[in-house]
Amino acid sequence: xxxxxxxxxxxxxxxxxxxxxxxxxxxxxxxxxxxxxxxxxxxxxxxxxxxxxxxxxxxxxxxxxxxxxxxxxxxxxxxxxxxxxxxxxxxxxxxxxxxxxxxxxxxxxxxxxxxxxxxxxxxxxxxxxxxxxxxxxxxxxxxxxxxxxxxxxxxxxxxxxxxxx
Amino acid sequence: xxxxxxxxxxxxxxxxxxxxxxxxxxxxxxxxxxxxxxxxxxxxxxxxxxxxxxxxxxxxxxxxxxxxxxxxxxxxxxxxxxxxxxxxxxxxxxxxxxxxxxxxxxxxxxxxxxxxxxxxxxxxxxxxxxxxxxxxxxxxxxxxxxxxxxxxxxxxxxxxxxxxxxxxxxxxxxxxxxxxxxx
Numbered sequence: 379x380x381x382x383x384x385x386x387x388x389x390x391x392x393x394x395x396x397x398x399x400x401x402x403x404x405x406x407x408x409x410x411x412x413x414x415x416x417x418x419x420x421x422x423x424x425x426x427x428x429x430x431x432x433x434x435x436x437x438x439x440x441x442x443x444x445x446x447x448x449x450x451x452x453x454x455x456x457x458x459x460x461x462x463x464x465x466x467x468x469x470x471x472x473x474x475x476x477x478x479x480x481x482x483x484x485x486x487x488x489x490x491x492x493x494x495x496x497x498x499x500x501x502x503x504x505x506x507x508x509x510x511x512x513x514x515x516x517x518x519x520x521x522x523x524x525x526x527x528x529x530x531x532x533x534x535x536x537x538x539x540x541x542x543x
Numbered sequence: 544x545x546x547x548x549x550x551x552x553x554x555x556x557x558x559x560x561x562x563x564x565x566x567x568x569x570x571x572x573x574x575x576x577x578x579x580x581x582x583x584x585x586x587x588x589x590x591x592x593x594x595x596x597x598x599x600x601x602x603x604x605x606x607x608x609x610x611x612x613x614x615x616x617x618x619x620x621x622x623x624x625x626x627x628x629x630x631x632x633x634x635x636x637x638x639x640x641x642x643x644x645x646x647x648x649x650x651x652x653x654x655x656x657x658x659x660x661x662x663x664x665x666x667x668x669x670x671x672x673x674x675x676x677x678x679x680x681x682x683x684x685x686x687x688x689x690x691x692x693x694x695x696x697x698x699x700x701x702x703x704x705x706x707x708x709x710x711x712x713x714x715x716x717x718x719x720x721x722x723x724x725x726x
Contacts, residue, residue: 388724390669390716394689397662397670398582405578408592409570412599413563419600 547572549615556606566603573616574599576690577623583685584627586674588659590634594626601626617699620692624682624700631678672722676715683708684715 547568555565577598582591601622609618654660654667662670673681682701686692687708694705701708 388720390688390719390723391665394691395662395666396579396689397660397666398579398588399659399661400578400588401659404592405574408574408578408595409567412570412596412603413566415596415600416603 549611553606553609553611553615566606569602569606569615570599573619576616577619580620580623580685580690581627581630583673583689584624584681585630586654586670587657590630591627594623594630597629598623598626613699614696617696620686620700621702628678668723669719672719675722676718680711680715680718683711684719687712 552565552569552572555561555568558565574595578591578595581594581598582588585591585594598619602619609615654662654670660667673684676684679701683697686697686700687694692700694708697703697708698705703711
C-alpha cells in the first residue's frame with residue numbers, strides 16, 4: 379500500500395504529488411448518489427409527489443409547475459387576507475349602516491316630538507318640490523293673504539250669512 | 544475528465560428539460576478537482592465525500608441564479624471551501640478537546656493506516672506539516688501548491704487580497720520547511 383521512501387531533504391517537493399486515493403468507481407457512483415439526493419430533496423419539497431422522477435422531469439418542474447408550487451403558499455396567504463378583508467368590510471357596512479338608519483329614525487322622531495318639524499312639513503316639502511297637475515296657485519295665494527292680514531274670519535262668515543238671508 | 548465550457552454548462556442548465564444533463568456536465572468537469580480540494584483539507588475520504596456532496600447539492604440549488612460575476616470554477620471552489628470548513632467545525636464540536644491545533648494534528652494521526660492514503664514518507668510528513676498550519680494558510684498552500692491556482696483566482700475564492708495571499712503562502716511554506724527539517 380505505502381511505498382515509503384527514506385529520503386527526506388527537508389524541502390517541499392518541487393513537483394506536487396497526490397498521496398490520496400479514492401475507492402474504485404467512486405466518481406461514477408458520486409453522480410448517482412448526488413442525483414438521488416437531489417430527487418429526494420425535491421420530493422420532500424413538494425409533498426404528495428409520489429411519481430417516479432424521470433430524467434428532466436424536475437427540470438420542467440423548476441421552470442414551470444415548480445415555481446407555481448413554490449408560490450402557492452404566498453397565493454394562499456394573499457387570498458386569505460383578501461377574504462378576511464372582504465368579510466370585515468361587509469360586517470362593518472352592515473353594522474354601521476343599520477346603526478346610521480336607527481340614528482336617523484331616532485333623530486326624526488325626536489324632532490317631531492319636540493315640534494321642530496311636523497309630518498305636514500315633510501309632506502309640504504314634497505308638494506313644493508313636485509306640485510303636480512291639480513295644484514292651484516290661487517288657493518295658496520288666498521291662504522297666504524288670509525293668514526298674513528289678520529282678517530276677522532267670523533266677521534266674514536257672519537256678513538256672508540246676512541247677505542244670504 | 545470531460546471538459547465543457549462554463550458558458551455551455553450554465554446555458555444548458557437554464558434551458559428547460561436540460562438541467563440534469565447540464566449538471567452531469569458540470570460534475571464531469573469539476574467533481575474531481577473539488578473532491579481533491581475537500582480531501583486535502585479534511586484528509587478523511589468520508590468527510591471529503593460528505594463535503595463534496597453538500598457542495599454539489601448547493602450548486603444545484605443555486606446555479607440557476609448564478610450571475611456569472613465570477614468564473615464558475617471560483618464560485619464552485621468557494622462553496623467547496625465553505626463546506627470543508629463547516630465540516631471541520633462540525634468535527635471539532637464532536638471532539639472533547641476543542642483546541643484547534645489538537646484537532647488538526649489528529650487529522651493526520653491515522654494516515655499511516657488509512658487504506659486511501661498512498662503516499663511515501665515524505666508525503667506523509669508533508670501532510671503532517673500542512674496540518675500544523677492555521678486553516679487559512681492551509682487553504683492558501685493547498686490551492687497554490689497542489690491546484691496551482693493563480694493568486695488572482697484564489698483572491699476570488701477566498702475573498703482576500705493578492706498581497707495577503709502571497710504573504711500567507713510564504714509564511715506557510717516557511718513553516719512547512721521548518722517542520723520538514725525537524726527544527
